[in-house]
Amino acid sequence: MSKNKRPDDMRYSELAAIHVLAKRLDMDQDTYRAMLHRMTGQCSSGDLDMKGRRLVLDEMRRLSGESTTHAAIDTSAPNAPQQVRADTRAMLTKVQAILKATGKSWNYAHGTARRMFKVQRVEWLRADQLHRVVAALNYQQERQRKADASAQTEHAHEHTD
Numbered sequence: 001m002s003k004n005k006r007p008d009d010m011r012y013s014e015l016a017a018i019h020v021l022a023k024r025l026d027m028d029q030d031t032y033r034a035m036l037h038r039m040t041g042q043c044s045s046g047d048l049d050m051k052g053r054r055l056v057l058d059e060m061r062r063l064s065g066e067s068t069t070h071a072a073i074d075t076s077a078p079n080a081p082q083q084v085r086a087d088t089r090a091m092l093t094k095v096q097a098i099l100k101a102t103g104k105s106w107n108y109a110h111g112t113a114r115r116m117f118k119v120q121r122v123e124w125l126r127a128d129q130l131h132r133v134v135a136a137l138n139y140q141q142e143r144q145r146k147a148d149a150s151a152q153t154e155h156a157h158e159h160t161d
Helices: 002-024 029-040 050-064 089-102 106-117 127-160
Strands: none
Touching: 002 050, 002 089, 002 127, 029 050, 089 106, 089 127, 106 127
16 A cells, blocks of 8 residues: 555655745746746646656756755754655655754654654654645744744834834
């Protein structure tokens, strides 16, 4: 059964990566769909085959300044995953990027895995569970970004009054 699920897990990971990168690039729906159509002839990432998803990912990584090769997990960081499965490598790389962007440690991701799934370490999650952790971390990152922007706006108004 796990062999049948593996291509779907990779597909979901790649689709999640496309959406994360689109958000990071601040692409609106029209721009995003135009890019998909220009590159693949499709208007939805869900309609892409593996080659199309990889093509779009490489282009979006290029546009965002990320490497087109898969970034390695920094195993020297405290409590970082040491053994990473191939089917979760891309999603764990996203977790690492979000943690770095938000100034949080791997312990935060492990705590999220425990709260959401009762699993002690994030690298032990199944790919579908890891996808949901990435979504939760993205949500938290967005909340933090909005709170930071709001605080900066309030600070600017204090100095103008």
